[in-house]
Amino acid sequence: MSGRTREPACPERTCIGCRERAAKQHLLRVVAVGGACVLDLRGTLPGRGAYVHPGTVCLDLAVRRRAFSRAFRGQEALDIADLRRxxxxxTP
Structure with missing residues:
Protein backbone atom coordinates (compact mmCIF):
# COMPACT_ATOMS: atom_id res chain seq x y z
CA MET A 1 0.00 0.00 0.00
CA SER A 2 1.15 3.50 -0.68
CA GLY A 3 0.09 4.93 2.67
CA ARG A 4 -1.88 7.78 1.09
CA THR A 5 -5.44 8.34 2.21
CA ARG A 6 -8.05 9.14 -0.37
CA GLU A 7 -10.94 11.46 0.13
CA PRO A 8 -14.32 9.95 -0.64
CA ALA A 9 -15.50 10.61 -4.18
CA CYS A 10 -17.83 13.58 -4.45
CA PRO A 11 -19.83 14.27 -7.61
CA GLU A 12 -18.83 17.51 -9.32
CA ARG A 13 -20.79 19.67 -11.73
CA THR A 14 -19.97 22.81 -13.72
CA CYS A 15 -21.79 26.08 -13.03
CA ILE A 16 -23.29 27.35 -16.30
CA GLY A 17 -22.67 30.94 -15.19
CA CYS A 18 -19.02 31.13 -14.17
CA ARG A 19 -17.99 27.75 -15.72
CA GLU A 20 -16.22 26.68 -12.50
CA ARG A 21 -16.41 23.11 -11.24
CA ALA A 22 -17.82 22.62 -7.77
CA ALA A 23 -19.27 19.87 -5.63
CA LYS A 24 -22.80 19.02 -6.67
CA GLN A 25 -24.08 19.86 -3.17
CA HIS A 26 -22.85 23.47 -3.51
CA LEU A 27 -24.80 24.16 -6.71
CA LEU A 28 -28.49 24.56 -7.51
CA ARG A 29 -30.06 22.23 -10.06
CA VAL A 30 -32.40 23.99 -12.48
CA VAL A 31 -34.86 22.21 -14.78
CA ALA A 32 -36.92 23.65 -17.65
CA VAL A 33 -40.63 23.00 -17.05
CA GLY A 34 -43.26 24.58 -19.28
CA GLY A 35 -41.11 27.46 -20.49
CA ALA A 36 -39.80 28.39 -17.05
CA CYS A 37 -36.68 27.57 -15.07
CA VAL A 38 -37.69 25.69 -11.93
CA LEU A 39 -35.43 25.05 -8.96
CA ASP A 40 -34.96 21.38 -8.21
CA LEU A 41 -33.82 21.51 -4.60
CA ARG A 42 -34.31 17.76 -4.03
CA GLY A 43 -32.77 16.75 -7.35
CA THR A 44 -35.68 14.54 -8.33
CA LEU A 45 -37.48 16.41 -11.11
CA PRO A 46 -37.40 14.64 -14.46
CA GLY A 47 -35.64 16.15 -17.43
CA ARG A 48 -32.37 17.73 -18.30
CA GLY A 49 -30.85 19.77 -15.50
CA ALA A 50 -28.37 22.62 -15.39
CA TYR A 51 -26.34 23.70 -12.38
CA VAL A 52 -25.63 27.23 -11.16
CA HIS A 53 -24.13 28.71 -7.99
CA PRO A 54 -26.77 30.09 -5.60
CA GLY A 55 -26.05 33.77 -6.15
CA THR A 56 -26.97 36.61 -8.47
CA VAL A 57 -23.49 36.90 -10.00
CA CYS A 58 -23.52 33.47 -11.62
CA LEU A 59 -27.19 33.81 -12.53
CA ASP A 60 -26.51 37.10 -14.34
CA LEU A 61 -23.54 35.56 -16.15
CA ALA A 62 -25.68 32.60 -17.26
CA VAL A 63 -28.41 34.92 -18.60
CA ARG A 64 -25.90 37.14 -20.39
CA ARG A 65 -24.18 34.14 -22.01
CA ARG A 66 -27.56 32.53 -22.91
CA ALA A 67 -26.39 29.44 -21.06
CA PHE A 68 -29.87 28.28 -20.05
CA SER A 69 -31.09 27.93 -23.63
CA ARG A 70 -27.88 26.09 -24.51
CA ALA A 71 -28.08 23.80 -21.47
CA PHE A 72 -31.70 22.94 -22.20
CA ARG A 73 -30.91 22.36 -25.87
CA GLY A 74 -32.56 25.24 -27.65
CA GLN A 75 -35.51 26.19 -25.48
CA GLU A 76 -35.71 29.96 -25.92
CA ALA A 77 -37.24 32.66 -23.69
CA LEU A 78 -37.19 30.82 -20.38
CA ASP A 79 -38.71 32.60 -17.39
CA ILE A 80 -36.16 32.89 -14.57
CA ALA A 81 -38.16 35.10 -12.17
CA ASP A 82 -38.42 32.45 -9.42
CA LEU A 83 -34.77 31.56 -9.81
CA ARG A 84 -33.74 35.23 -9.52
CA ARG A 85 -35.92 35.68 -6.42
CA THR A 91 -27.07 36.24 -1.37
CA PRO A 92 -25.99 38.02 1.85
Whole structure:
Protein backbone atom coordinates (compact mmCIF):
# COMPACT_ATOMS: atom_id res chain seq x y z
CA MET A 1 0.00 0.00 0.00
CA SER A 2 1.15 3.50 -0.68
CA GLY A 3 0.09 4.93 2.67
CA ARG A 4 -1.88 7.78 1.09
CA THR A 5 -5.44 8.34 2.21
CA ARG A 6 -8.05 9.14 -0.37
CA GLU A 7 -10.94 11.46 0.13
CA PRO A 8 -14.32 9.95 -0.64
CA ALA A 9 -15.50 10.61 -4.18
CA CYS A 10 -17.83 13.58 -4.45
CA PRO A 11 -19.83 14.27 -7.61
CA GLU A 12 -18.83 17.51 -9.32
CA ARG A 13 -20.79 19.67 -11.73
CA THR A 14 -19.97 22.81 -13.72
CA CYS A 15 -21.79 26.08 -13.03
CA ILE A 16 -23.29 27.35 -16.30
CA GLY A 17 -22.67 30.94 -15.19
CA CYS A 18 -19.02 31.13 -14.17
CA ARG A 19 -17.99 27.75 -15.72
CA GLU A 20 -16.22 26.68 -12.50
CA ARG A 21 -16.41 23.11 -11.24
CA ALA A 22 -17.82 22.62 -7.77
CA ALA A 23 -19.27 19.87 -5.63
CA LYS A 24 -22.80 19.02 -6.67
CA GLN A 25 -24.08 19.86 -3.17
CA HIS A 26 -22.85 23.47 -3.51
CA LEU A 27 -24.80 24.16 -6.71
CA LEU A 28 -28.49 24.56 -7.51
CA ARG A 29 -30.06 22.23 -10.06
CA VAL A 30 -32.40 23.99 -12.48
CA VAL A 31 -34.86 22.21 -14.78
CA ALA A 32 -36.92 23.65 -17.65
CA VAL A 33 -40.63 23.00 -17.05
CA GLY A 34 -43.26 24.58 -19.28
CA GLY A 35 -41.11 27.46 -20.49
CA ALA A 36 -39.80 28.39 -17.05
CA CYS A 37 -36.68 27.57 -15.07
CA VAL A 38 -37.69 25.69 -11.93
CA LEU A 39 -35.43 25.05 -8.96
CA ASP A 40 -34.96 21.38 -8.21
CA LEU A 41 -33.82 21.51 -4.60
CA ARG A 42 -34.31 17.76 -4.03
CA GLY A 43 -32.77 16.75 -7.35
CA THR A 44 -35.68 14.54 -8.33
CA LEU A 45 -37.48 16.41 -11.11
CA PRO A 46 -37.40 14.64 -14.46
CA GLY A 47 -35.64 16.15 -17.43
CA ARG A 48 -32.37 17.73 -18.30
CA GLY A 49 -30.85 19.77 -15.50
CA ALA A 50 -28.37 22.62 -15.39
CA TYR A 51 -26.34 23.70 -12.38
CA VAL A 52 -25.63 27.23 -11.16
CA HIS A 53 -24.13 28.71 -7.99
CA PRO A 54 -26.77 30.09 -5.60
CA GLY A 55 -26.05 33.77 -6.15
CA THR A 56 -26.97 36.61 -8.47
CA VAL A 57 -23.49 36.90 -10.00
CA CYS A 58 -23.52 33.47 -11.62
CA LEU A 59 -27.19 33.81 -12.53
CA ASP A 60 -26.51 37.10 -14.34
CA LEU A 61 -23.54 35.56 -16.15
CA ALA A 62 -25.68 32.60 -17.26
CA VAL A 63 -28.41 34.92 -18.60
CA ARG A 64 -25.90 37.14 -20.39
CA ARG A 65 -24.18 34.14 -22.01
CA ARG A 66 -27.56 32.53 -22.91
CA ALA A 67 -26.39 29.44 -21.06
CA PHE A 68 -29.87 28.28 -20.05
CA SER A 69 -31.09 27.93 -23.63
CA ARG A 70 -27.88 26.09 -24.51
CA ALA A 71 -28.08 23.80 -21.47
CA PHE A 72 -31.70 22.94 -22.20
CA ARG A 73 -30.91 22.36 -25.87
CA GLY A 74 -32.56 25.24 -27.65
CA GLN A 75 -35.51 26.19 -25.48
CA GLU A 76 -35.71 29.96 -25.92
CA ALA A 77 -37.24 32.66 -23.69
CA LEU A 78 -37.19 30.82 -20.38
CA ASP A 79 -38.71 32.60 -17.39
CA ILE A 80 -36.16 32.89 -14.57
CA ALA A 81 -38.16 35.10 -12.17
CA ASP A 82 -38.42 32.45 -9.42
CA LEU A 83 -34.77 31.56 -9.81
CA ARG A 84 -33.74 35.23 -9.52
CA ARG A 85 -35.92 35.68 -6.42
CA UNK A 86 -34.27 32.65 -4.76
CA UNK A 87 -30.77 33.86 -5.69
CA UNK A 88 -31.43 37.34 -4.27
CA UNK A 89 -32.65 35.85 -0.99
CA UNK A 90 -29.67 33.53 -0.64
CA THR A 91 -27.07 36.24 -1.37
CA PRO A 92 -25.99 38.02 1.85
Missing amino acids: YAEQS
